[in-house]
Amino acid sequence: MGVIDRYAELLPVSEKTPRITLGEGSTPLVHLKNISETLEIELWAKLEGCNPSGSFKDRGMVMAVAKALEDGAKALVCASTGNTSASAAAYAAAAGVPCYVLLPAGKVALGKLAQALMYGATVIAVNGNFDRALEMACEAAEEKGFAIVNSVNPYRLWGQRSGAFEICETLGSAPDWHAIPVGNAGNISAYWAGYKQYKELGKIDKLPRMMGFQAAGAAPLVTGEPCPNPETVATAIRIGNPVSANLAKEAVAQSGGAFNSVTDEEILAAQLMLSSKNGIFAEPASCAPLAGLLKLKKEGKLPKGIRVVMILTGNGLKDPDTAMSQVGRPVEIGDSLEELLEVMKA
Numbered sequence: 001m002g003v004i005d006r007y008a009e010l011l012p013v014s015e016k017t018p019r020i021t022l023g024e025g026s027t028p029l030v031h032l033k034n035i036s037e038t039l040e041i042e043l044w045a046k047l048e049g050c051n052p053s054g055s056f057k058d059r060g061m062v063m064a065v066a067k068a069l070e071d072g073a074k075a076l077v078c079a080s081t082g083n084t085s086a087s088a089a090a091y092a093a094a095a096g097v098p099c100y101v102l103l104p105a106g107k108v109a110l111g112k113l114a115q116a117l118m119y120g121a122t123v124i125a126v127n128g129n130f131d132r133a134l135e136m137a138c139e140a141a142e143e144k145g146f147a148i149v150n151s152v153n154p155y156r157l158w159g160q161r162s163g164a165f166e167i168c169e170t171l172g173s174a175p176d177w178h179a180i181p182v183g184n185a186g187n188i189s190a191y192w193a194g195y196k197q198y199k200e201l202g203k204i205d206k207l208p209r210m211m212g213f214q215a216a217g218a219a220p221l222v223t224g225e226p227c228p229n230p231e232t233v234a235t236a237i238r239i240g241n242p243v244s245a246n247l248a249k250e251a252v253a254q255s256g257g258a259f260n261s262v263t264d265e266e267i268l269a270a271q272l273m274l275s276s277k278n279g280i281f282a283e284p285a286s287c288a289p290l291a292g293l294l295k296l297k298k299e300g301k302l303p304k305g306i307r308v309v310m311i312l313t314g315n316g317l318k319d320p321d322t323a324m325s326q327v328g329r330p331v332e333i334g335d336s337l338e339e340l341l342e343v344m345k346a
């Protein structure tokens with residue numbers, strides 16, 4: 001069951017809303033035993049890379065596209081660092097509506113670009129950063145009367161609340177800390193709204209602290225200033241002027257949480273640890289929270305024994321170039337058994 005059917009009662013849908021789905025949501029929440037021991041906490045990972053287009057974006061996109069179809073939209077438009085465009089293009093393909101995606105030229109991971117093209121969107125590489133591409137997308141959507149499906153579209157955040165609902169259902173409560181990467185700041189805002197909604201409904205009795213993690217080269221919510229030239233290996237969160245900055249600040253302030261930044265080196269080290277020691281391959285941006293938890297532990301700022309859920313927002317397969325730059329190459333041999341046995345030292 002997809003997000004709309006599963007949570008119809010909690011979302012702004014009516015009988016007129018088309019019940020579209022690609023099977024998004026209901027992603028695994030996995031207890032990470034090894035890292036829990038290292039960090040002396042109880043750490044869980046929500047594997048959002050298991051969504052149909054490989055990122056959390058599908059939860060909100062299914063809602064945004066359903067509402068756009070309900071309103072008779074002629075086409076969809078978005079700007080993206082990669083995942084939103086992959087998701088929009090996928091749902092547009094399934095719904096049979098044209099989709100225009102604006103990407104910062106040369107700054108989108110290969111897998112995401114391949115997805116948008118394969119799903120048949122019109123892909124436009126803008127020689128500017130994401131923040132500018134988003135302004136252009138909003139203006140063009142207005143001009144043409146097309147549906148904008150970035151998180152300025154409120155239905156995106158509604159759908160993304162479903163991640164919080166699932167966590168509460170699986171754990172029976174909210175975690176102590178909710179650790180999440182922050183780029184355009186929609187997801188942290190959506191999770192906070194989702195937890196609050198569940199508390200108001202009496203389904204949970206406490207709220208988590210919202211802990212947002214940004215890349216040091218693109219950390220406007222940590223510095224408190226927009227960042228005119230964002231730069232990071234975690235291209236998904238290479239954003240200098242987040243659209244939902246105010247909502248995100250509110251989430252952090254109301255929950256007693258915090259924003260922290262981590263360097264590219266820390267992000268890549270966390271990515272490698274997660275894959276090589278725990279069997280989970282997440283894209284660089286998704287690993288900012290783990291990098292941050294490791295850093296807070298080192299600084300003595302991670303309380304012992306707390307339950308933490310981190311959101312692994314996107315699949316590692318989306319960015320093969322960054323992964324390959326971190327690891328060795330295959331051991332190449334001829335076709336003799338001797339050579340093979342030589343390699344098998346274990």
Ligand code: F0G
Pocket residue numbers: 055057079080081082083084085151181182183184185186187188236237283285286313314
């Ligand atoms: N992680 C991944 C893998 C993302 O793709 C994004 C955002 C984020 C985290 C941050 O989420 O923007 O809600 O704070 N990607 C957008 C995109 C900007 O265009 O795909 P956020």
